[in-house]
Amino acid sequence: MAYMHIGKDFTPPDVPGKVTGRIKYAEDYTREGMVYARLLTSPIPHARVVDIDAAEALAMEGVLGMLTADDVYPDGEPQSTGLKMLTNEPTLVGEPILAVAAVDEKTAETAISRISVTFERLPFVLDPLDSLQPSGADAYNGGNTFVFRQGFAVEKWSADQVASFRAGNEPTAEPQQTVAYGDLEAAFGESSYVYEGTFTNAGYPHHSMEPRSALAYWEDGKLYLHGGSQSLTAFADGIAGVIGVPKEDLVFVNAATGGGFGQRARAGSIPIYGVPAKLSQKINRPVMMRITREEEFTIGGARQGLTGWLKVGFKPDGVMAACDLWMVSDNGGKGGGADAYSAADCVSVLYQADAVRFRGTAIGTNTAHRGAQRGPGQNQIAPIISPILDAAADELGISRFDIRKINTPMTGDVGGPQRTPFTSAYMPEALELAAEQFGWEERQSRRRQTNGSKVIGLGIGQGYHNAGRSGMDGIVMMSPDGRLKVHNGVGNLGTYSYASTSRAAAEVLKMPWERVDIITGRTDLHLPITSPQDGSNSIFTNTRTFYGAAQDMLAKMKEIAAIDLGGAADDYDISNERVHQIANESIGMTFGQVASRAIELGGKYTGSADLPEELAEWTQISVSRLAGTGFMGVFHDSVHEGNPPGFTVSCVEIELDKETGKYEILDLINVAESGTIMHPKGMENQLVGGAVWGIGLSGYERHLYDPQNGMPASTGYWQSKVPTYLDTPVKIQTGWVDLPDPENPVGARGVGEPAQGSVSAALTAAITDALDGHIFGASPITADMIINHIAGTSENSVPLAQNNFRG
Amino acid sequence: MNPQLTRRRFIKGVIASGAAATTTGAWYSATGQDRPSGFVERLIRLNVNGQTRSVDVEPQETLASTLRYKLGLTGTKLGCNRGECGACTVLVDDTPTYACSVLTHSMKKGRIETVEGLESANGDLHPVQQAFVEELSPQCGYCTPGQVMSAVGLLRANPNPTREEARLAMAGNICRCGSYDSYLDGVMRATELIG
Structure with a gap:
């Protein structure tokens, strides 16, 4: 279909501000009378605050006030594992206990040094399997796990059960959750190749470039909050509840956000923004809370660690017959997630196994806050499963490419435990495109070629994430x-x-693009509710809403033309910013004339009447404030049918040095299958960015904790190493299938998350290939691990442990 | 940059002052609000973006703090404030320099350039900025000013770098969004614009 804008490159209006430094992030703002907040954070991993003596601090000149958990939660802290604004029951090092506001940061810092906090030390634990031991410490005050809608609980295995799992065997304990479809036993019975083993996925920090600094002040009863989030209105809608301010009295200012990869999507992930808001309310001054890199590590969130066992069976023809997954999730000291379940869902979707069983248990540790992080679950399982497919292919005499084609999802298939049909799925096309552009077949002769200590490895991988939601609102004016x-x-x-x-x-x-203004950046510009911008959903979800709002405006344009110029609305069409009769284009009105007439007519034409009944409360507030000010199109999206998938396929060639354990990525391609491509340059960015994240997942990023004191050792960019220019290829190739999805009006779906998983899958497969098929069962695979394997020495770590040098 | 002031010497100096003794003290040290008794504050003059700027500078104040909080040049970002990420990169005598890791007092003789100083008087973007727009190099944009300054420094030293040379020159700037490929596209496009 020939589009005017869809599929064409353009310059988003904020880009010049980014290259000139003019665009403002939260900490770039100042306000007359602004004072500064500093945090006192927990120095120990698990404790209870017994007493706070702040008399000396509060008597200091320049100190304006203090905020504690008792101020924030006068009826007691919420009894859940979620992040708190402030707490008297810290479950990780660095968790905020209290905040002090002062005229400058030195004074605030000095005041904090004069506050005496008495802690009751409590036992701490860093590894979920240690906590599952009969005498293992519990990360939370009420146990080591949290059961939804029931509360804290204690989960223990026998010492033999833990030891057996660490030794590589299938866990025999009762899981907290079991999901299954198909006849697992029969499917394994049909299998001629079965892989069974354990694995670890390390958790690692979010580490956005912009720390979660925030500025808050109150004016005329309204709270103005400057912060960074992934989701402007969805975040504002939630943070109003967290802070306890009516939605209509919150103005959230957020023109730009310095990185968001899951943990900036929802208000529950950043309750710390409530600290300057509540301090400002308490002392009646604007409060800036600057967050350091170390504090960002703590409050910024992290990926869940997964410790698992899996068994995968393949039929003689290469079809994945069965996949049995058992995972223990590391929920950290706060938060949690459904990564393990998503991992099983991903295997079901990507490889269309006849039978899948997922069993899982989630256990807390006194480590960083965990939650959503780019492809939670789908991306962790990608580097684990891909080398297993290769092993099956080699064993069954099938090419590594063909085994993926044999098991590929396609339109008409279903996926996941719920057996949800895809809205469309063009994975076969993506596989073909990636292989062709990369020259996969031609490169096969290079596999395992050596040059001195260096050896070539090739890998191919696939990524998936559900990539679309619905039910949101759109407004155009x-x-x-x-x-x-x-x-x-x-x-x-x-x-x-x-x-x-x-x-x-x-x-x-x-409309010509230069005649379009995007109204965004702060919520007092009256914006509709959107889905949180996570889970690769924005493109699918919000093209539906804005397309719908514009359709509403278009229908109203035709009605107005018919009212003024005669005939019926169906007699009219639009072109060149005019609405005109189809039969005689000279009879018509300019868009400006239609807008003027709409304002005269009022009612439904200006948002004053006949609004969609299901508009969200947030949207209703926005519409009520816009009503009568201009010609309005407004739309509430209905629920879509099926699972709109985001798919990617990647191929990687590496040269691995067996003397150093290091490898260089010689070539990499990342290909998207995400429906119609809206914005090619933007798509390229998602694919290259996802590739860099995939490289980090496979090779570098992990939590490290001091086992003696529970101190985090990976608070910076170099300890949990974020890939740099030198860890990534000189050039990353990209491509896309570009076929429309029928459940989206312009055919588009999202792609942000799978862009990481497929690269990680391909890179880990390439490492495995270079090492003659050795399966580590781990992310990351570090140089140390490679050297240990080559040297035949054992790794100096506890098997299946999280938050140490392996897991 | 003052060759006597290596990053290691700077860090040792900060630690010796006691200002970085705690985790939460890191910011305190960077904002330079510590005032040892008996020390006389000095109003110094800095050459910033071709202008002489008089500014009251504390003894342990970093250049990043001075630029952001005293001169209002917030284009220079603080990502880590400890010499890891490069978001605060500025040019000092044409050399890309982490502004979080040099003391402002050591910059009195230096010619400092920030991202705000790159546009021409008539508002035209610098070729690196223009190229970064054309190639849609930034994603979240927080690291972008630092990436811009490193690229400008590179192209002044080597107007026609290979992509590999550009990759090496930019290696001190982390991009958590992973937009390295797009930044390198931008650098190579800038070489064309500069001609």
């Missing part, structure tokens, strides 16, 4: 100047989807 204003609540975290989704509205109204 037009003023008498005829300019289209897209009120967009999608956050600006660097994907430019706030701009790409706006182009769906421009497409409907055939």
Whole structure:
């Protein structure tokens, strides 16, 4: 289909501000009378605050006030594992206990040094399997696990059960959760190749470039909060509840966000923004809370660690017959997630196994807060499963490419334990495209070629994440100047989807892009609710809403033209910013004239009547404030059918040095299958960015904790190493299938998350290939691990342990 | 940059002052709000973006703090404030320099350039900025000013780098979004714009 905007490159309006430094992040703002908050954080991994003596600190000149958990939660802290604004029951080092506001940061810091906090030390634990031991410490005050809607609980295995799992055997304990479909026993019975083994996925920090600093002040009863989030209105909607301010009295200012990869999507992940808000309310001054890199490590969140056992069976023809997964999730000291379940879902989707069983248990440790992080679960399992497919292919005499084609999902298939049908799935096309562009077949002769101590490895991998939601709202406005204003609540975290989704509205109204304004960046510009911008959903979800809002405006344009110019609405069409009769294009009105007339007519044309019944409360507030100010199109999206998948395929060639354990990525391609491509440059960015994350997942990023004191040892960029220019290829190739999805009006789906998983799958497969098929069962695979394997020496770590040098 | 002030010497100096003795003290040291008794504050003059700027500088104040909080040049970002990420990169006498890791007092003779000083008087973007726009190099944008400054420093020293040379020159700037490939596309495009 020939589009005016869809599939075309453009410059999102915030890009010049990013290259000039003009665009403002939260900490770039100042406010007259602004004072500074500093945090006192827990120095020990598990404790209870017995007493706080702040008399000396509060008597200091320049100290304006203090906020504690008792102020924030006068009725007691929520009894859940979620992050708290402040706490008297810290379960990890660095958890905020209290905050002090002062005229400058030195004074605030000095005041904190004069506060005496008496802690009751409590036992701590860093590894979920240690906690499962009969005498193992519990990370939380009420146990070592949290059962949804039931509360804290204690989960213990026998010492033999833990030891057996660490020795590589299938866990025999009762899991907290079991999900299954198909006849597992029969499927394994049909298998001629069965792989069985244990694995670890290390947790690792989010480490956004911009720390979670925030500025808050109150004016005329309204709270103005400057912060960074992935999801502008969805985040604001949630943080209002966290802070306890009515939605209509919150103005969230967030023009740009310095990185968000899951843990900046929802308000529950950043309750710390409530600290400056509540301090400001208490002392009646604007409060800036600057967050250091070390503090960002603690409050910024991290990926769950997974410790697992799996058994995978393949039929003689290469079909994956069965996959049995058992995973213990490391939920850290706060939060948690469904990574383990998502991992099983991903295997079901990507390889269409006849029978799948997932068993899982989630256990807390006194380590960093865990939660969503780019492809939670789907991406951890990708580097574990890919080498197993290769082993099966080699064993069954099938090519590594063909075994993926044999098991590929496609349109008409279902996936996951719920057996949900795909809205569409063009994975076969993606596999072919990646292989062709990379020259996969031609490169096979290079496999395991050696040059001195160096050896070539090749890998191919696939990635998946559900990539679309529905049920959100859209608003577009037009003023008498005829300019289209897209009120967009999608956050600006660097994907430019706030701009790409706006182009769906421009497409409907055939508006030149230079005549379109995107209204965003702060919520007092009256923006509709959107889905949280996570889980690769923004493109699918919000093209639906803005397309719908523009369709509403288009229908109203035709009605107005019919009212003024005669005939029926169906007699009219639009072109060149005019609505005109189809039969005689000279009879018509400019968009500006239509907008003027709409304002005269009022009612439904200006958002004053006949609104969609299911608009969210947030949207209703925005619409009520816009009503009567211009020509409005407004839309509530219905629920879509099926699972809109985001898929990627990657191929990697590496040269691994057996003397150093290091490898260089010689070539890498990352290919997307995410429906219609909205914005090629933006798609490229997602694919290269995901590739870098995949490289980090496979080779570098992990939590390290001091087992003696529970201190985090990976608070910076170099301890949990984020890949740099030198860890990534000189050039990353990209490509995409670009076929439309029928459940989206412009055919688009998202892709951010799988772009990481496929690269990690391919890179780990390439490492395995270079080492003659040795399966580590781990992410990351570090140089030390490679050297140990080559030398035949054992790794100096406890088997299957998390938060140490292996897991 | 003052060759006598290596990063190691700077860090040792900060630790000796006691300002970085605690985790939470790291920010305190960087903002330079510590005032040892008997020390006389000095109003110094800095050459920033071609202008002489008089500024009251504390003894342990880093250049990043001075630029951001005293001169209002917030384009220079603080990602880690400890010499790891490069978000605070500025040019000092054409050399890319981590502004979080040099003391402002050591910069009195230096010619400091920040991202705000790159545009021409008529508002035209610097070729590196223009190229980064054309190639959509930034994602979240927080590291972008530092990436821009490293690229400008590279192209002044080597107007026609290979992609590999650009990769090496930019290696001190982390991008958590992983936009390295797009930044390198931008650097190579900038070489074309500069001609």
